[in-house]
């Protein structure tokens with residue numbers, strides 16, 4: 102199955118009076134990488150949660166290709182090929198890397214999560230394990246498969262989260278702050294992995310990220326949220342020069358560095374800096 106189109110159509114999400122999302126609308130073209138950015142509290146995680154069926158929308162529609170997923174349960178959305186990672190790493194710290202990745206396969210089996218350990222026949226288990234090993238190799242974790250997940254360095258944990266989402270064989274991959282907490286080199290490497298996964302696995306990718314170096318270097322298009330509303334949308338070049346975005350979220354661009362040595366590798370200290378401090382409580386949506 103090929104990479105799907107995602108359509109977010111006037112989606113609204115209210116939490117007892119607070120509009121976390123206010124008629125949010127955008128389209129993600131098949132095979133593209135789409136970033137969602139905005140200040141803290143803008144509604145980015147809420148958006149990812151409605152895309153995955155974790156939060157039921159208050160209004161509007163979400164379509165993956167022609168399939169409306171708006172009111173499907175998270176497991177039904179996942180079964181349609183929507184995989185995701187979470188802002189806070191969710192792995193089983195006492196299990197091995199291999200077992201954590203095998204759990205990522207449960208949605209593809211008839212047995213389901215409860216009986217992951219009792220799965221079907223040995224042949225199917227071997228088939229899943231072979232695929233897990235390929236994915237571990239792809240993300241650079243093949244020599245850590247027997248390690249206990251809780252003992253991994255943070256950079257490997259982020260790769261494990263990413264790999265586990267890939268183990269679902271998603272068509273639409275949703276990443277919540279994939280490089281948060283990583284250093285500049287690790288962030289750049291994970292960004293390159295997202296690009297490689299899109300190319301080799303034929304994925305559509307939606308991700309939330311505060312690291313503007315990564316956003317600007319891997320996103321095809323960017324949607325900017327503020328107070329639950331779309332305030333800008335466009336290519337990285339369009340968004341970084343949009344005065345509304347610059348004043349609401351991005352700092353002013355610096356002068357270009359004439360000594361920049363490798364134009365292919367993004368400067369970890371990208372000239373745009375995102376506001377990541379907590380914002381004052383909103384007064385009106």
Ligand SMILES: Nc1ncnc2c1ncn2[C@@H]1O[C@H](COP(=O)(O)OP(=O)(O)OP(=O)(O)O)[C@@H](O)[C@H]1O
Pocket residue numbers: 116119120121139140141142143144145146147148
């Ligand atoms: N479960 C919830 N119950 C009530 N309010 C919520 C809930 N989840 C989010 N909110 C509120 O919805 C608004 C949007 O929050 P959300 O977490 O989506 O923002 P965000 O852009 O992801 O922020 P951050 O960058 O800090 O992760 C905030 O005002 C938040 O307090």
